[in-house]
Amino acid sequence: MKILLVDDEELQLIRLENACKKVLPVDKYYKTTNPIKALEEGIKYDLAFLDIEMPGMNGIQLAKKLKGVNPQIKIIFVTAYDSYAFEAFKLHASGYITKPVNEAKIREEVNELGKAIELRKVNKVQVKCFGNFDVFHNGEPLRFSYQKSKEAFAYLIDREGSAININELNAILWEEDHPSYLRNIIADIKTTLKKIDASEVFVKRHNECFIDINKVDCDAYEYKKGNPDAIRMYRGEYMIQYSWAIFSED
Numbered sequence: 001m002k003i004l005l006v007d008d009e010e011l012q013l014i015r016l017e018n019a020c021k022k023v024l025p026v027d028k029y030y031k032t033t034n035p036i037k038a039l040e041e042g043i044k045y046d047l048a049f050l051d052i053e054m055p056g057m058n059g060i061q062l063a064k065k066l067k068g069v070n071p072q073i074k075i076i077f078v079t080a081y082d083s084y085a086f087e088a089f090k091l092h093a094s095g096y097i098t099k100p101v102n103e104a105k106i107r108e109e110v111n112e113l114g115k116a117i118e119l120r121k122v123n124k125v126q127v128k129c130f131g132n133f134d135v136f137h138n139g140e141p142l143r144f145s146y147q148k149s150k151e152a153f154a155y156l157i158d159r160e161g162s163a164i165n166i167n168e169l170n171a172i173l174w175e176e177d178h179p180s181y182l183r184n185i186i187a188d189i190k191t192t193l194k195k196i197d198a199s200e201v202f203v204k205r206h207n208e209c210f211i212d213i214n215k216v217d218c219d220a221y222e223y224k225k226g227n228p229d230a231i232r233m234y235r236g237e238y239m240i241q242y243s244w245a246i247f248s249e250d
Contacts, residue, residue: 001229005031006038006062007051007078015101016049016078022103023110025228035062044070047113049097052079072139076109111232125198127157129220129247133239137196148173148181149188153211154239156202160221161213169209172244220247 003026007013013031020029030045032038035057038048048066050059063075077096095109126136133154135142144150155172156164170182186204193199201215213221220238222230238247 001026001047002043002045003029004038004045004048004066005029006033006035006048006054006059008033008054012051012099012101019101019103019106020049023106035059038062039065045073047074047076049076049078052077074113125193125196125201125216127216127218129157129218129239130233130235131237132241133245137198142192142196144192145188146185149185149192151242152185153189154242155244156209156211157216157218158239158245159210161210163205163208163210166207166209223249
C-alpha cells in the first residue's frame with residue numbers, strides 16, 4: 001500500500017507521519033511539504049492525507065489531480081477548519097481530520113474507510129471472507145445464478161487452492177447426492193467468471209476442482225501473510241452464513 005502525506009509545515013508533517021505509522025505500519029510513506037512534488041513522482045497512491053491550506057496548490061486542488069491519476073485513491077484531509085466550514089470540501093474526501101493530529105483521530109478515519117485498501121486491485125477478483133462471504137470485481141458484487149454456486153466458490157476459497165474431489169463438494173452443498181445439480185453449479189461458476197474475463201480463477205480437472213489463489217485477492221489469505229490491513233479487519237467472524245466455515249488463524 002502506498003500512502004502519501006502532504007503538509008507545508010515540516011513539524012506538522014512529522015507529527016502526521018508518526019501518528020499514521022502507529023495505525024498503518026506500511027513499509028514506506030511518501031511525504032513532502034511541496035504538493036507539486038507529490039504529483040511529479042507519478043505514483044498511484046492508495047491513500048493520501050492532505051493538508052488543505054498550502055501555498056501554490058491547496059489540498060483540494062491536489063486531491064482532484066491525484067484522483068485523475070488514480071480514481072480509486074482514498075483522500076483524508078487534514079484541516080484546522082471547524083466541521084461546518086468543511087462542508088464545501090466534503091465531496092472530494094473520504095474523510096477529514098482536524099488539527100492537531102493524533103493517533104486516535106487517524107484510527108477513527110481509517111476505520112471509516114471500510115475495506116482494506118491494499119486488497120482493492122482491479123485486475124483480480126476480490127474475495128471477502130471476514131463477516132459475510134462475498135465476491136467482487138472492480139468493486140462490484142459478483143452475481144451468481146444460484147446461491148449454491150456462491151457457497152461452492154466459498155468452500156474452494158476456504159480450501160486455499162487445494163484440489164477438491166467432486167464428491168466432497170457435493171456432500172458440502174447437499175445432504176443427499178445431487179450430481180446433476182452440481183454440474184449446474186460448476187457451469188454457473190464458469191459462466192459467471194467468464195463474464196468478467198476471470199475464467200482462470202476456477203480450475204476443473206477430471207473429478208477435481210480448485211481455485212487458483214494467485215488470481216484472487218482475499219482478506220483471509222492476506223491475514224495469514226501478516227498484512228496489517230487484513231489483520232485489523234478480522235473481528236472473529238468468518239463466512240458466517242456457512243455452518244461448515246471455521247477460520248484457522250495459524
